[in-house]
Amino acid sequence: MKRFIGFIKKEFYHIFRDRRSLFILFGMPIAQIMLFGFAITNEINNVDIAILDHSKDATTEEIINKISASKYFSIHQFMDREADVETIFKKGKVKAVLNFEKDFSKKLIRDHKATIQIITDATDPNTANTISNYVNAILIQYQKDWNKDITIAYQIIPRTRMVYNPELKSVYMFVPGVMTIILMLVSAMMTSISITKEKELGTMEILLVSPIKPIQVIVGKVFPYIFLSVINAIVIVVLSIFIFKMPVQGSLFLLAMESILFIISALALGILISTISATQQTAMMISLMGLMLPVILLSGFIFPISSMPLPLQMISNIIPAKWFIIIIKGIMLKGVGLQYLWKETLILVGMTIFFIALSVKKYKIRLE
Amino acid sequence: MSISVRHISKSYKNVKALEDISFEVKEGELFGLIGPDGAGKTTLFRILTTLLIANEGTATVAGFDVVADYKKIRNSVGYMPGKFSLYQDLTVEENLNFFATIFGTTIEQNYDLIKEIYVQIEPFKTRRAGKLSGGMKQKLALCCALIHKPKVLFLDEPTTGVDPVSRKEFWEMLKRLQQKGITILVSTPYMDEAALCDRIALIQDGKILQMDTPQAIVKHYPKQIYNVRANNTYQLINSLKAYEYNHSVYPFGEFVHYTDRRADFNPKDLMLFLESKNLSNVEIKKTEATIEDTFMELAK
Amino acid sequence: MNNNNVIEAQNLTKMFGDFTAVSAISFEVKKGEIFGFLGANGAGKTTAMKMLIGISKPTAGKASVAGFDVYKQAEDIKKNIGYMSQKFALYDDLTVKENIMFFGGIYGVSRKRIKEKTAILIEELGLEEVANQLVGALPLGWKQKLSFSVSLIHDPKIVFLDEPTGGVDPITRRQFWEMIYKAANQGTTVFVTTHYMDEAEYCDRVSIMVNGKIEALDTPKKLKQQFNVTNMNDVFLKLARG
Numbered sequence: 001m002k003r004f005i006g007f008i009k010k011e012f013y014h015i016f017r018d019r020r021s022l023f024i025l026f027g028m029p030i031a032q033i034m035l036f037g038f039a040i041t042n043e044i045n046n047v048d049i050a051i052l053d054h055s056k057d058a059t060t061e062e063i064i065n066k067i068s069a070s071k072y073f074s075i076h077q078f079m080d081r082e083a084d085v086e087t088i089f090k091k092g093k094v095k096a097v098l099n100f101e102k103d104f105s106k107k108l109i110r111d112h113k114a115t116i117q118i119i120t121d122a123t124d125p126n127t128a129n130t131i132s133n134y135v136n137a138i139l140i141q142y143q144k145d146w147n148k149d150i151t152i153a154y155q156i157i158p159r160t161r162m163v164y165n166p167e168l169k170s171v172y173m174f175v176p177g178v179m180t181i182i183l184m185l186v187s188a189m190m191t192s193i194s195i196t197k198e199k200e201l202g203t204m205e206i207l208l209v210s211p212i213k214p215i216q217v218i219v220g221k222v223f224p225y226i227f228l229s230v231i232n233a234i235v236i237v238v239l240s241i242f243i244f245k246m247p248v249q250g251s252l253f254l255l256a257m258e259s260i261l262f263i264i265s266a267l268a269l270g271i272l273i274s275t276i277s278a279t280q281q282t283a284m285m286i287s288l289m290g291l292m293l294p295v296i297l298l299s300g301f302i303f304p305i306s307s308m309p310l311p312l313q314m315i316s317n318i319i320p321a322k323w324f325i326i327i328i329k330g331i332m333l334k335g336v337g338l339q340y341l342w343k344e345t346l347i348l349v350g351m352t353i354f355f356i357a358l359s360v361k362k363y364k365i366r367l368e
Numbered sequence: 369m370s371i372s373v374r375h376i377s378k379s380y381k382n383v384k385a386l387e388d389i390s391f392e393v394k395e396g397e398l399f400g401l402i403g404p405d406g407a408g409k410t411t412l413f414r415i416l417t418t419l420l421i422a423n424e425g426t427a428t429v430a431g432f433d434v435v436a437d438y439k440k441i442r443n444s445v446g447y448m449p450g451k452f453s454l455y456q457d458l459t460v461e462e463n464l465n466f467f468a469t470i471f472g473t474t475i476e477q478n479y480d481l482i483k484e485i486y487v488q489i490e491p492f493k494t495r496r497a498g499k500l501s502g503g504m505k506q507k508l509a510l511c512c513a514l515i516h517k518p519k520v521l522f523l524d525e526p527t528t529g530v531d532p533v534s535r536k537e538f539w540e541m542l543k544r545l546q547q548k549g550i551t552i553l554v555s556t557p558y559m560d561e562a563a564l565c566d567r568i569a570l571i572q573d574g575k576i577l578q579m580d581t582p583q584a585i586v587k588h589y590p591k592q593i594y595n596v597r598a599n600n601t602y603q604l605i606n607s608l609k610a611y612e613y614n615h616s617v618y619p620f621g622e623f624v625h626y627t628d629r630r631a632d633f634n635p636k637d638l639m640l641f642l643e644s645k646n647l648s649n650v651e652i653k654k655t656e657a658t659i660e661d662t663f664m665e666l667a668k
Numbered sequence: 669m670n671n672n673n674v675i676e677a678q679n680l681t682k683m684f685g686d687f688t689a690v691s692a693i694s695f696e697v698k699k700g701e702i703f704g705f706l707g708a709n710g711a712g713k714t715t716a717m718k719m720l721i722g723i724s725k726p727t728a729g730k731a732s733v734a735g736f737d738v739y740k741q742a743e744d745i746k747k748n749i750g751y752m753s754q755k756f757a758l759y760d761d762l763t764v765k766e767n768i769m770f771f772g773g774i775y776g777v778s779r780k781r782i783k784e785k786t787a788i789l790i791e792e793l794g795l796e797e798v799a800n801q802l803v804g805a806l807p808l809g810w811k812q813k814l815s816f817s818v819s820l821i822h823d824p825k826i827v828f829l830d831e832p833t834g835g836v837d838p839i840t841r842r843q844f845w846e847m848i849y850k851a852a853n854q855g856t857t858v859f860v861t862t863h864y865m866d867e868a869e870y871c872d873r874v875s876i877m878v879n880g881k882i883e884a885l886d887t888p889k890k891l892k893q894q895f896n897v898t899n900m901n902d903v904f905l906k907l908a909r910g
Contacts, residue, residue, distance in 0.1 A: 006469030010458065017457045202453035206512075209417045209447040211439070212470040365438075367419045405808050405835035502709045528835070531708030532865055532901050533908045557835050560866060560901070572837060602849035618842045619849070621869025621899075622888055664838050 003212055007220035014194065015224055025190070029182045029232050033239050036174035047131060048076040049096045050088055055104035063116075066142055067098070072134050089121050096120045096131045175240045176328040177301030179233060180321045183259065184266050184295050186229045189287035191270030195221055196283040199274075205367070214363055222267045229263045230256075249335025255328065258341075261348055262324040266291075268355035269320075275362040295321040323348050369428070370395045370520055370551035371416065376425035378411055378574075385411040386422070387574045393553060393567075398546045400565030401555040402659065408574040409555040410450055413524045416553070417447045430519045443471075446518030448509050450525045456498030460489055460508055463497050464515060471516035481548065482511045485541055503534030510541065521545065523554040527561065539564050559660040570663050577666040582659060589657035589665065591615060594635060595623040598647040607645040611638065618664060625661060626652075674699050674826055674857045675720065680729035682715050689715040691880040692729060697826075697859060702852050704871030704888075705861040706900075708908065712880040713861045714830070720859075721828055722746050734825040747776070750819035753830035757815035760804030764795055767803055768818055775822035782821075789817050809840030816847055826857040833867065845870050865901040874900070876907055883907050 015022065049067075053060050068075045076094050079085070088094050099117035101107070108114040118135050120128035195218075198204040207217055237255070240246040248255065269291065277283040296302060298312060299321040305313055316322050323344045330336045330344075338345065371393035378386040386408045393399040401409050414420040416429055418438035426433065432440045454463050464486075468475050479486075489507050492500065497508060506526060513521060523542075527535045539561065546552055554565070562568045562582050569579040578585060598604040601619065608617040608626055615627040626638070635652040642650045675697035682690040690712045697703045707713045718724035720733050722742030731738045734748040758767045765786060772782035790799050793813055803811060812832065819827055829848075833841050848870075852858050860871060868874045868888055875885040884891055884907060888900055895903045 003470050003472060006466060010455070010462070010466045013458055013462060014455070201456070202449050202451040203455060205414075205417075205419060205449045206447060206453050206467075207470070208419055209442050209445065210467075210470050211443045211472060366421065367414060404837035404840075407837075529709070529863075531863055531908075532904045533708070536905060558864075559838065600853070602846075602853040605846055605849065618839075619845045619870065620842075621866065660838050664842075667837065667839055 004216050004220060007212065007216060008223055011194070011220060011224045015228070021190075025186060025228060026232070026235070028185070029178070029236050030239065032178045032182060033175070033236060033243075036178055045071060046074045047072060047095050047127075048093050049073050049098060049131075050077050050079050050094045051075055052079045052082065052085070052097055052099045054102040055100050057103075057105040059105040059108060059114075060100045063100075063139070063142055064098075066138055067135070070134075070138060085119060092121075094121070095127065096135070098135065172244075172246055172333060174301075175236065175244070175246060176325050176332060177299070179236045179259075179328065180262070180299065180301065180324050181292065181295055182232055182236065183229050183263055184291055184321060185287075186232055187225055187263050187266035188270035188273065188291050189284065190228075191222055191225050191267050192273035192277065192283040192287055193280050194225075195271065195274035196277050196280050200279055208365065208367070214365055215360070218271055218360075218363065222271065225267060225270075226260070226263055229266075230260065233259045233263075246332070248332050250331035250337060254338060255331045258324070258327050258331065258345065258348075261345070261352060262320065265320050265348060265352035265355055268352060268359050271359040272355060272362065275359060275364065294319050298322065299325050301325055320348060320351050323351075369393065370397070371399075371427070371429050371553060373412075373416070373427045374425055376412070376415060376422045376427055378408075378415060378420065378422045378424075384574050386415075389425070389571075389574075389576055391569055391576065391579055393551055395551055396546060396549050398542060398552045398554070398564075398566045400562055400568040401553070401571055402557075402559060402562045402568050402663070403555070403571035404557050406573075407571045409571060410524055411574075412571075413447075413449075413522055413553075413555065417445060417522055418442060443516075444519050446513035446516070446521045448513045448521075448523045448526055450528065452505050452509060454497045454505070454509055454512060457496060459494050459496055460500070461493040463508060464511055467512040468515045473516050475515065478515055478517050481517055481545075482514050484544065485514075486511050502530050503537070506530055506534060506538060507541075510538075514545070518550065520551045520553070523552065525555055525557065527556060527558065535561075559658065559663060562659040568659075570659075570666060572663075572667050577663065585662050586657045586659060589662050591627040591657075591665075592633075593655050593657050593661060594626045594628075594638075595620075595651070595653045595655040596626045596638075596642075597623050597649070597651040598642060599649045600647065603645065604642070604647055607642055607647060610645075611641055616665065616668070618661075620660075623655075625655070672698050674735075675703075675731075675733050675859065677720070677731040678729055680716065680719060680731050681727050682712075682719060682724065683727045688880050690719070690726075693877075693880075693882045695875055695882060695885060697857055699825075699857055700852050700855045702848060702858045702860065702870070702872045704868045704874035705859060705877070706863065706865070706868050706874055706904070707861075707877030708863055711877040713863075713877055716877070717828060717830065717859075717861055720745075721749055721751060747822075748825050750822070750824040750827035751830070752815050752819040752827070752832060754812075754832060754834055758803045758811060758818065761802060763802055764790065764799050764806075764814065767814070768821065771818045772821045777822050785821055789814075789821075793817060809836045809843075812836060813840070813844055813847060816844065820851060820856065824856065826859060827851065829858065829860045831862055831864075832860065833862075834864065865899070865904050868900040876904060878908060 051064055053064070064075070067073050079088065079097070085097050088097065097119040099119060101115045104114045116139065118132050120131050122128040198207065237248065241248060273283055273286050277286055298316045298319055300316065305316050305322070308316065327341050327344050330341050369392050373389055373391050376386055376389045389412060401412065403409055411420065415422050416427060416434060418434050418441050421435055428434065429441050430444050434441060455466070458466065464475055485507050489504055492504065497505065500508065510526070527538055530538070542552055542554065565582060567579065567581050568585065570577040596604065596608065601624070604624055605617060605619060608614055608624060613629050613633070615629045616625070618625045639650055639652055673696045678694050679692040680690060680694070681688065681692050693716060705713055705717065715724065719726045719738055720731060722738060722745040726738060733745045736744040736748070738745065759770070762770065768786045768789060769782055772785060777785070790796055795810070795814065798806060803814070816829070816832065833844050836844070848858050860867070862868065871888065873885065873887050874891065875882045877883070884903070886894070891903050892898065892900070895906045897903055897906065
């Protein structure tokens with residue numbers, strides 16, 4: 001035990017003396033949260049749109065007023081002919097055209113149903129998607145107001161995504177993703193680098209030719225990073241609560257436990273990487289390419305998994321981050337508990353055990 | 369026997385690093401493995417320190433088998449790898465403390481063993497190891513390897529890249545450690561360090577060329593060596609190589625070492641030959657063979 | 669400047685902040701001479717050499733190399749010298765031929781001349797069979813000999829060798845020195861830095877640096893006489909211990 005404590009002490013010396021890494025370690029989560037929260041955002045402001053109104057009646061005018069009154073859109077021009085839509089998009093200024101069908105009011109009253117076609121410039125699919133969501137939101141709001149005065153219910157189709165994020169704040173969507181990335185980065189990359197560093201320096205040789213047990217070396221290497229990762233997770237949650245006023249709906253205790261579970265699985269991956277790489281550089285490349293990219297691209301953090309081709313959807317299943325994102329989104333945004341998340345948790349536990357077993361098996365007690 | 373190596377062979381992919389190596393080191397002996405880079409010295413050290421497994425052969429260290437009893441060996445040997453292998457971002461004292469702790473001991477318990485060496489680096493004990501000079505680093509590394517009172521000490525090229533003063537001090541330290549009953553296996557590419565060992569093995573391309581005491585090895589050099597010197601070394605070498613009776617011609621510092629094939633060699637003949645080649649100030653003198661001469665003769 | 673001197677240094681000094689790495693060193697090296705530049709690690713050898721090869725500006729003093737001033741004509745110096753170091757020599761992932769072509773190219777040797785040189789060099793070193801193999805697969809001794817030849821590919825006036833023969837076997841080491849003698853015999857000046865004292869015995873003249881100053885400068889023979897010892901290692905020990 002004394003050996004083990006001595007080892008951990010040494011690890012903390014390494015960590016605290018490497019000022020640059022330490023700065024990255026704690027600066028990164030803050031910078032990332034700020035970036036995603038403020039700069040990289042899906043929110044839209046004063047997007048130019050065009051109106052093609054075939055009805056020109058009271059209802060369409062009212063809707064157009066609502067839209068132009070919102071801070072999200074400004075009406076660039078009114079059009080008369082369907083054929084102009086293409087030319088107007090080609091000019092590039094207008095990002096969306098709202099096409100009201102003929103006799104809009106009449107149909108709405110008579111059939112309880114009228115159609116607006118939202119044509120968006122999908123060269124930027126994210127913006128297009130957001131625009132259409134925002135227009136929908138305004139329409140729904142309008143329908144709600146309309147329904148107050150009239151006894152007959154009109155058709156309202158709420159969109160599930162907006163239920164949990166009614167203000168469409170993108171930072172709420174990003175916090176779980178950022179947290180996942182950072183925990184993955186700190187845990188997997190930092191441990192794999194710190195183990196390969198010993199190999200590169202040659203100190204691993206001395207450690208091997210000493211009575212300290214391999215398991216003590218591994219746990220000693222990993223322990224400080226559990227500690228640092230937990231601090232990072234706390235920083236991220238605190239930042240999102242206090243700066244972005246993000247409500248955490250579910251249990252903080254559950255969130256903490258699930259985070260530790262994910263951290264351990266990432267650490268096991270880090271050890272695994274260190275067993276196959278000889279230099280710090282290789283360890284870093286493998287961590288970045290092999291872990292970070294899948295986490296960013298395939299975990300559903302940025303690109304929805306449901307819209308991926310089937311093979312990618314299948315691959316996404318073996319990425320621990322995917323399950324962790326589902327879990328923390330569930331806890332933070334929906335406020336659900338373990339009764340809904342046990343399946344994902346179990347998958348994550350299984351993966352963690354697998355990675356630990358594999359890395360213990362792969363860990364070499366000799367040099368080759 | 370403190371170290372016993374029997375028919376050890378080791379290959380990496382297609383390269384044979386060691387070929388049928390056998391030797392024994394007695395308790396308290398200072399044994400040197402002398403050979404250039406790539407001779408297989410480090411591989412042999414790694415096999416004996418349980419870091420690698422040989423393809424063939426067996427070996428014991430302090431009575432334990434290097435494969436079966438590897439844990440016991442790891443408890444009872446000290447190892448200083450070729451590259452400086454301490455934590456550069458830890459201070460002298462922290463490094464020493466760390467290694468004491470992982471060996472389950474303390475600096476105080478074994479202070480008498482490292483005292484002589486440690487006092488030399490003690491003034492710098494709060495300095496980071498990465499900021500020490502080459503000689504200091506080497507002393508610290510030796511302290512760390514000694515901190516648990518090992519029975520056998522493995523030193524892989526401890527003096528490579530170290531200045532002559534530190535080298536001399538280092539060998540003096542080894543002699544004193546040897547007197548305390550520690551068996552030492554040391555490797556070096558410097559032939560002049562061979563004379564400081566009790567016994568040496570000359571090793572090249574994974575094979576032991578010869579093994580004996582340094583004195584016996586030079587004594588068994590088969591020929592009389594002559595120191596030859598002239599006004600132009602390059603032309604001298606070419607002329608000697610062109611001399612039909614030459615056995616070997618090697619530049620050796622300010623001289624050229626020459627041996628002749630004939631038993632009844634008369635230096636005067638050579639003198640005449642060299643002068644006929646327009647060399648002046650020619651000097652030919654008998655000289656003693658060195659370990660390096662033996663090495664070249666055997667490796668030829 | 670004396671026509672026979674290819675390197676001249678007068679009170680050459682380099683300071684890093686308050687620290688004087690090289691303290692007013694003065695020496696000359698003659699054409700075709702093998703000059704040993706000795707000293708322990710950290711004595712200032714590398715700093716002094718960097719000033720001579722034009723990659724570090726001196727703080728004070730004068731120096732010229734191959735007739736060019738180290739302050740103003742650093743680029744001319746680089747064209748007229750060859751450089752070989754143990755740390756960086758050749759690219760392991762290029763073949764023998766590719767390495768020769770590459771280094772010939774960066775020194776501005778004409779294509780035709782590179783072709784000729786490559787053929788001569790490969791023949792001289794006996795590398796015919798491995799000419800198209802990666803350098804990484806060659807034994808250390810071969811690499812060093814090849815590396816030395818490559819540093820001479822543009823027929824430089826001076827070649828700087830930084831710790832050239834560490835760790836090679838004794839026979840290869842002799843072959844290496846024979847190549848150095850040959851180059852010197854053809855008029856190339858050879859400037860060797862080393863901390864291996866036995867290497868010093870091969871040089872025509874040696875200087876020994878201690879703490880940034882040149883403490884001794886003469887032929888190995890005279891230095892040994894002066895300190896009344898039998899080898900250069902002992903000369904160094906006496907100097908360093910005062």
